[in-house]
Amino acid sequence: MSGDAGLWCDRLVRGLAQHEFDLYALSRSRQQEDAGWVPLPPQVGRVRTAPLWTAEGDAVPYGRRARRRFTECYGELVAAVCAGSDAVFDASSRAASPHLADRFGNALYGLAELARDQGGLVGALRSDTAVRTLERACRAPGALRTAREARVPDLLTVAAHLERALRPLSLDWYGDDGLGAADLCHATAGGPAALTGLLARHFCEVPLLVTEYGVQLRSHYLALGPDAAAPAVRALLAAFHGLLAAEVYRRAAILTPGNAHARRWQERCGAERARIRTVHPGMEASRFAEVGESPDHADPDTLVWVGRVEPAKDLVSLLHAFAEIRKEEPRARLRIVGAPAGPEGEAYLGHCRVLAAQLFPDEAEGVHAVGDNPVSFEEIGDPEAPTLPDAYADSAVVVLSSLVEGFPITLVEAMFCGRATVSTDVGAVVEAIGGTGLVVPPRNPRALAEACVALLRDPERRERLGAAARARALELFTVEQNIAAFHCIYLEIVSHCPVRRVVLDAAGEPLPFATPPEAHVPGRWTGPTAPALPRGVPRWAAGGPVRATPLATPEGAR
Structure with missing residues (x-):
């Protein structure tokens, strides 16, 4: 990861030496891939990367049933986008419409399940079927005026953008050997960068923590100005990113904006105040x-x-x-x-x-x-x-x-x-x-x-x-106040979201009572004299470190 976000993430991981980390990084360009690796602290167990700047060779041919399933799920997703292209948020609370949010979320997870079953979505998202499905959604009676004005070049532009944004759905990170083994996922940005955390929550019930020092939805609005794209393209992509932000905010266990300005954006997108903790960036004083x-x-x-x-x-x-x-x-x-x-x-x-x-x-x-x-x-x-x-x-x-x-x-x-x-x-x-x-x-x-x-x-x-x-x-x-805040937030999340995966002993036999309720109660059994846990028992259950999984922003983890 590069820039201020990369520096913050590096300081956070190094400062929380009592926790174990796996790093999952999404890189945005070949230059970041060629930049090399930074030295990692010992608490980092492994690093997995995925280039979002290319998807060549990832096209998986679908059979008739899979194509029908893709058309249904993708059709629901773009129908929600087209229905909200002029008004993603209602006028009173600015929160995403519950109907649109549910429709969008169900379609998103349906596509993720299809990608897991079939091995990827890249080929389907690049197909003529995807463009025709998007066109039907724009021309449907429920679509708003701006969507109906989309022309063929606009449709091709929007379809290409959706394919790139949805590439994390095709990753093989979501099993018990990946994100499913984490105690929590910490996404270091919202928007498409948080998709992997959303899927870990959907497939494995891993709680999601989302930190935003720069609001991705706001950045998208600023980047896609009137001179950058046609009105239909701007409206459709704004609707997509608005619905995605709303889904991230309502599914996250806790949101940590870096300032009140970012917090107001999150609240206007439907985030519940009770789940927001403002944590200012930590800097080396x-x-x-x-x-x-x-x-x-x-x-x-x-x-x-x-x-x-x-x-x-x-x-x-x-x-x-x-x-x-x-x-x-x-x-x-x-x-x-x-x-x-x-x-x-x-x-x-x-x-x-x-x-x-x-x-x-x-x-x-x-x-x-x-x-x-x-x-x-x-x-x-x-x-x-x-x-x-x-x-x-x-x-x-x-x-x-x-x-x-x-x-x-x-x-x-x-x-x-x-x-x-x-x-x-x-x-x-x-x-x-x-x-x-x-x-x-x-x-x-x-x-x-x-x-x-x-x-x-x-x-x-x-x-x-x-x-x-x-x-x-x-x-x-300071860095110190930032690290202390996130240490408390990690413990708060895992105390309310116990691990639900099956814990095995050294012989591979299930341990149904490996995480007893009293493990969450302060006492001598959670102190440093507690007996060693069997292999596979989550360490935080005995007062030890949380196994956190930071999800890097699209700037990468370089």
Whole structure:
């Protein structure tokens, strides 16, 4: 797994050394497959991977009866999608319609059972039968207007997307030698990444824990904008992902959003509040300790922005705001520290460089370097910012100008460093800073400039806000609090969901009373002096570790 989610998962597994883990990972690209493996801690028993970026050679020919069964199940699934293409959620509670949810869920598990019996679904999902079934559902009397407008290219696009999203149904992970042997499944994302956990619950009654630090349904909505696909495609895929999210949320034993912003999304998709536990991401505070304990070393005239360079970060507004700041504070400097995110980010970075040269024409020469120029563009590893803590060290104020944000990792890093912040009111920003920084509306350069000038002119206020921010981050956002929270959640789940599989002794004979009820009652029989359990008895039944199975996101487990 890559990115922030991969780092969190690695820290969680390493921090919960008292538990046993099996890792099941879904990779998204060949590049992730070629990236190699990371060293694993001893509590990881095995790793199984499945590439979602290819399904060549997995087509299984179906007989007449299997084809009829596929048509029935797939027809029910796409009929639910078409019926909900304009209104997946009802207007009052925003929860998925119970009728649609049941119809979708039953069809989904019917396809999973067919895949288990026949050896896979790839060939059937790619067949002309699948496209014709989708077309009939779109043209059926119960389908809503947007679905009826779908044309042949739209149908082919939707069918191809459904085939990719449903590939986890064809995996051979769901027996007693796989996910069925786990005490719980921990999905590190919702949406298609949680399908494997749903099937483990369906086939083997393994409880499912779903963690979402970025809501997959929201990410889908943002990625599939008006310029990305036709209206019918957007509506049908939104309906599919909405129904899938609702199914994941209502089947999970516990949901752990990373912030209140993600929690509100889950509740609007029908998740019960009683099963939601907000667990903030855990971050390594020690790497920022030296900077956080030395706030006096900051340059009092320097603003710093840190992050991935992409349009959603709205550096254009930041540059316009900085032009206003320079009118009030001529000594101010702006450091933009971050690498571009893909080709789009490269183009956006070039646009920002050109804009900086236009806004500061008298100082445009060498605008890429750090020196007398008011704006610098840097990356971590450059001489001016060799490490991430160094990027924050010289800053008087850390700025976030995003239009869209999930949990603001860079703000929390700035808080660990004891820096005052100015940020836009998006995502979970207000929840993260909790009154320890200034917040302004997005797309408002004037408000952003005024807030920055106010802090640049008031060093005592900067110091107070920075100290409060550091104290808040150390209390709420450390790795230690994250690990402790999940340890308690693991034990809570298994205490309510005892293992139902047959336990065998060393000779292979059943042990019907291997997990007695009193094993869940605190006492001497659950302490360290408890007798050794026979082979196959779940260790948590005697106060030992839970065997958890993290299910990686589609970013993979690399």
